[in-house]
Amino acid sequence: MNQNAPNPGAASVPPNRSTSLLTDMYELTMLQAALRDGTAHRQCTFEVFARRLPNERRYGVVAGTARVLRAVRDFVFTEEQLTHLEFLDENSKEYLRNYRFTGQIDGYREGDLYFPYSPLLTVRGTFAECVILETVILSIMNADSAIASAAARMVTAADGRPIIEMGSRRTHEYAAVTASRAAYLAGFTATSNLEASHRYGIPATGTAAHAWTLLHINEDGSPNEEAAFRSQIDSLGVDTTLLVDTYDITQGVKTAVEVAGPELGGVRIDSGDLGAVTRRVRRQLDELGAHNTRIVVSSDLDEFAIAGLRGDPVDVYGVGTSVVTGSGAPTASMVYKLVEVDGHTVAKRSRGKGMTGGTKQAIRTYRSTGVAVEELVFPFDADTPDTGRLSATQLTVPLMRDGLAVDGLPSLEESRAYLAAQLLTLPWEGLALSRDEPSISTRFVGFPE
Amino acid sequence: MNQNAPNPGAASVPPNRSTSLLTDMYELTMLQAALRDGTAHRQCTFEVFARRLPNERRYGVVAGTARVLRAVRDFVFTEEQLTHLEFLDENSKEYLRNYRFTGQIDGYREGDLYFPYSPLLTVRGTFAECVILETVILSIMNADSAIASAAARMVTAADGRPIIEMGSRRTHEYAAVTASRAAYLAGFTATSNLEASHRYGIPATGTAAHAWTLLHINEDGSPNEEAAFRSQIDSLGVDTTLLVDTYDITQGVKTAVEVAGPELGGVRIDSGDLGAVTRRVRRQLDELGAHNTRIVVSSDLDEFAIAGLRGDPVDVYGVGTSVVTGSGAPTASMVYKLVEVDGHTVAKRSRGKGMTGGTKQAIRTYRSTGVAVEELVFPFDADTPDTGRLSATQLTVPLMRDGLAVDGLPSLEESRAYLAAQLLTLPWEGLALSRDEPSISTRFVGFPE
Missing domain, CATH: 3.20.140.10 (nicotinate phosphoribosyltransferase)
Structure with a gap:
């Protein structure tokens, strides 16, 4: 309808x-x-x-x-x-x-x-x-x-790069649905919200949570990031985006490419100084031959943070809190x-x-x-x-x-x-x-x- | 239920x-x-x-x-x-x-x-x-x-005086309903929102809008504030609250008491320097014998503005935007x-x-x-x-x-x-x-x- x-x-x-x-x-x-x-x-x-x-x-x-x-x-x-x-x-x-x-x-x-x-x-x-x-x-x-007014500024700041609305958890459960709609109207590329996708036909997308990596432990309770990545790829294919910052980002990226190969779709980084980190991760990915692996960033981005990353190797922005709260x-x-x-x-x-x-x-x-x-x-x-x-x-x-x-x-x-x-x-x-x-x-x- | x-x-x-x-x-x-x-x-x-x-x-x-x-x-x-x-x-x-x-x-x-x-x-x-x-x-x-976290601070600032949630128009239509609930939980006295009252049993209340006064014009289009006040009292009784700042506040208060008598329930002021205005209006009401007429204030109040009026003759606070948006x-x-x-x-x-x-x-x-x-x-x-x-x-x-x-x-x-x-x-x-x-x-x- x-x-x-x-x-x-x-x-x-x-x-x-x-x-x-x-x-x-x-x-x-x-x-x-x-x-x-x-x-x-x-x-x-x-x-x-x-x-x-x-x-x-x-x-x-x-x-x-x-x-x-x-x-x-x-x-x-x-x-x-x-x-x-x-x-x-x-x-x-x-x-x-x-x-x-x-x-x-x-x-x-x-x-x-x-x-x-x-x-x-x-x-x-x-x-x-x-x-x-x-x-x-x-x-x-x-x-x-x-x-929409806040989102349009973020779209401008993203300067043509895709920008995903993922702020549902930070606003009223139904306000989240219409926030997705308003962000899409303003030029956002996709949403994490399934009801918004269902109701308004907005493309839905997503990566994985830290919980996914944390779930994968060995019998002794020690972390097994590799198992998490392998399972996600088995289920969703190598074009998926792996969240690499649960433990150590450099090790996470290394493991991701080892498991997925250089055709890995993307890695997501959700913490740290995103400018410095994305530059380092881009170099690492390129050295591993993963030249086409996208870098997705999230972590309290607003229009100013997005603009501040314009010179950095960011391929996709994920924006949550700031867009659903109108960025101030x-x-x-x-x-x-x-x-x-x-x-x-x-x-x-x-x-x-x-x-x-x-x-x-x-x-x-x-x-x-x-x-x-x-x-x-x-x-x-x-x-x-x-x-x-x-x-x-x-x-x-x-x-x-x-x-x-x-x-x-x-x-x-x-x-x-x-x-x-x-x-x-x-x-x-x-x-x-x-x-x-x-x-x-x-x-x-x-x-x- | x-x-x-x-x-x-x-x-x-x-x-x-x-x-x-x-x-x-x-x-x-x-x-x-x-x-x-x-x-x-x-x-x-x-x-x-x-x-x-x-x-x-x-x-x-x-x-x-x-x-x-x-x-x-x-x-x-x-x-x-x-x-x-x-x-x-x-x-x-x-x-x-x-x-x-x-x-x-x-x-x-x-x-x-x-x-x-x-x-x-x-x-x-x-x-x-x-x-x-x-x-x-x-x-x-x-x-x-x-x-609720923002509302509790406002309730503290109001220092025992009633405080009404009336911010529905400034937030998502369903977020408004649960915002009323959260504000009431935090100690607000009542809400303007009918769905919140219906769903959660919160006392509903209200005064009148400027549109009500503006609606009452003479045949030549000139304002007739008196007719607006008289009609509101005919419909809701003298205990109602009249909005007195559509044209001139002093004249509005005078007309209100002329029409309602000194038993008028309340007057609402929605503009101006609320401290100065409420002091003047209190004096005027007292001079007119309307000692029990309450002064209701609204107009972009937040916890700081509420606290700032603690020494002024305010009887009821109406709070809108700031409470439904979490006051920052x-x-x-x-x-x-x-x-x-x-x-x-x-x-x-x-x-x-x-x-x-x-x-x-x-x-x-x-x-x-x-x-x-x-x-x-x-x-x-x-x-x-x-x-x-x-x-x-x-x-x-x-x-x-x-x-x-x-x-x-x-x-x-x-x-x-x-x-x-x-x-x-x-x-x-x-x-x-x-x-x-x-x-x-x-x-x-x-x-x-």
């Missing part, structure tokens, strides 16, 4: 797939009050955006969009769930019993770049039907975009804000949390060389601003119409290719890992001062 | 609840190789521990244990899942088709404190049955312990390591990743004043070390026997009370928020040098 082609027309949602309680209580108490005072049916626009990029990064990556559309489709209340909502009056429960989102969602494509105040999703419908989607939409967008930014800090009510622009004026009201769309402009210049954000119903000699891409596209996902939404593979193409449009400094301003700026056009 | 009383004897696991693909591929390829070479049935011990506490914290909080026991119970392979494992041979698939964990798990109680190298879980069984549980056990322990430490960095094979101690010798082999248990010693002194870790089958005049608590307790959770495991409420009691045993500096050494040390007794 293509998980990126939501079909909101599906007949019924199994209870275990209902997303309706992945919701903050206040959304339902607001719903109840709005049903009572008659504001529930006001036509509203809610907007998803981020006020800043975390850690002064240069760009963010939009991820989770396809998952949001599925979650909206699956946002239905079962009788068992309604029973739990004893704090609501009967009228509110009846509304929820019949609830299906029937509104419109427009927004940035999954895999697009974003910057502060980019209008990432524009959700239109009645107040009642839109307000209760806040939490689940933000949970997905914040989690997935945080991972585990959430994208996106918010879901009411910007329009019955055609009137609204915006809060809280200090430090200001925003521009009104339903919006955006384009990105480019020089003739293909380099991005800026984002222009303008009223949803306005004509596209004149961009002079600059070409422009429409960033806001239809995603859902009358509660149904639009036809022809991209697959995960297509979104992955889309992102790869977008990254090439950033100004040359836009891919730098160092802290700085967003690499392109965002300008609001056609809104009242 | 009590989610803290796993019943591994349950007849069958619905496909949607099977945890078996929440697994790294290499565990299954190791399984296959071990089935081929005859090592699959060696009796092994795997141990969960952390090499360090993140960010130089003084203690960690064990969380997720009850969830682990459920996940182990639900670790079964459906035919549909087996079909996906086309990289395995038939013998391995047949093993998995019949798989149920039938081994023993001992470990620290959920809600206990932990320190570097505390043997948190001891999993015993055949290599085959234990190795494939690695990822799901670590995912749960790492995620839940990271949240989104994972607990626990590992799952093979420490014993057929009675022989094993341990890897990788640089910087050393460890002590052998199956272990632990006690914690206390002075007569009840203050904890140290943890003593000793071989699982050894007698408890003599602790002289110090009293001692057994930290390692049976959790699972022959694949079945032991009877009488604590409920979430009991684990919550247990943690609260444990925190009182730390040396006086042990609850400090500043960076330092672990507040009590861990000593290994009875292992070969």
Whole structure:
């Protein structure tokens, strides 16, 4: 099943797939009050955006969009769930019993770049039907975009070498599955996670754990690394990757090639100064005639460590903790804000949390060389601003119409290719890992001062 | 249903609840190789521990244990899942088709404190049955312990005032549910998350969003904060909490008390310098006769911000992003390591990743004043070390026997009370928020040098 082609027309949602309680209580108490005072049916626009990029990064990556559309489709209340909502009056429960989102969602494509105040999703419908989607939409967008934004920097740092997501053990068991998806979207090559492979079609891969080597002891309890390597090769073939750092790396490499021969697929190193070690291991492998044996490295790699190994003989990176935790930014800090009510622009004026009201769309402009210049954000119903000699891409596209996902939404593979193409449009400094301003700026056009 | 009383004897696991693909591929390829070479049935011990506490914290909080026991119970392979494992041979698939964990798990109680190298879980069984549980056990322990460890510091900082978990929107939609559970375990008072309330019986609570105030406009589009407040009170009663910072806080407070009267339950402030603002708002409320109206604050609070407000008139803290992301430490960095094979101690010798082999248990010693002194870790089958005049608590307790959770495991409420009691045993500096050494040390007794 293509998980990126939501079909909101599906007949019924199994209870275990209902997303309706992945919701903050206040959304339902607001719903109840709005049903009572008659504001529930006001036509509203809610907007998803981020006020800043975390850690002064240069760009963010939009991820989770396809998952949001599925979650909206699956946002239905079962009788068992309604029973739990004893704090609501009967009228509110009846509304929820019949609830299906029937509104419109427009927004940035999954895999697009974003910057502060980019209008990432524009959700239109009645107040009642839109307000209760806040939490689940933000949970997905914040989690997935945080991972994809960190992962894209790692892919850049890897500079074309394969990079494997293997961080499942360092994050919530289901967050691990979607983290794999977001990392793959961002250009990771494969995942260790079987559910992610199963659900999203991501290539799965793996080597062996230290436990595998430690398991192989002689009758007296002494280590027998050779037996571990021989068994792995017997089972998986010489193209497998042997983990060589359980005891002594030099001896491990020697044993590995003795057992597998020079056609050994790879060795993995998971400890030590990876630069120094990989250079030594490369020399050793070459001396043993294992010129094509790949060196796979892991061990708390982040984008900076990956970049630091660019000059070293690393063939494959395995990345765990840092990618599934967003490398210092585990959430994208996106918010879901009411910007329009019955055609009137609204915006809060809280200090430090200001925003521009009104339903919006955006384009990105480019020089003739293909380099991005800026984002222009303008009223949803306005004509596209004149961009002079600059070409422009429409960033806001239809995603859902009358509660149904639009036809022809991209697959995960297509979104992955889309992102790869977008990254090439950033100004040359836009891919730098160092802290700085967003690499392109965002300008609001056609809104009242 | 009590989610803290796993019943591994349950007849069958619905496909949607099977945890078996929440697994790294290499565990299954190791399984296959071990089935081929005859090592699959060696009796092994795997141990969960952390090499360090993140960010130089003084203690960690064990969380997720009850969830682990459920996940182990639900670790079964459906035919549909087996079909996906086309990289395995038939013998391995047949093993998995019949798989149920039938081994023993001992470990620290959920809600206990932990320190570097505390043997948190001891999993015993055949290599085959234990190795494939690695990822799901670590995912749960790492995620839940990271949240609980951060949350406990916030609870200490709140110094007895209620503290509400409201971070669902800033983390993966299902990680949000278990984050609520971990925060509640650590002493949070309530959650905004309805699924967490439904699943774990955690009290749910909420106020209103800025969208609620913004929704209430006059026909000409001008703001009508009064209408928003009046409607909320009509629906939820005067004991509700009104969000007063959408436009101007002073005006918001004035309007709130005009509409609700001096019996208004609370006002929430989500922006600005919370210390200065709460002092001003408290004075204003008192002048208006609303002496019992609570002040609820939110807005990117972490343990340090909470502590910084200790002298200010804050009645309730609402905490979001920082708690669900572990306040700078989104994972607990626990590992799952093979420490014993057929009675022989094993341990890897990788640089910087050393460890002590052998199956272990632990006690914690206390002075007569009840203050904890140290943890003593000793071989699982050894007698408890003599602790002289110090009293001692057994930290390692049976959790699972022959694949079945032991009877009488604590409920979430009991684990919550247990943690609260444990925190009182730390040396006086042990609850400090500043960076330092672990507040009590861990000593290994009875292992070969």
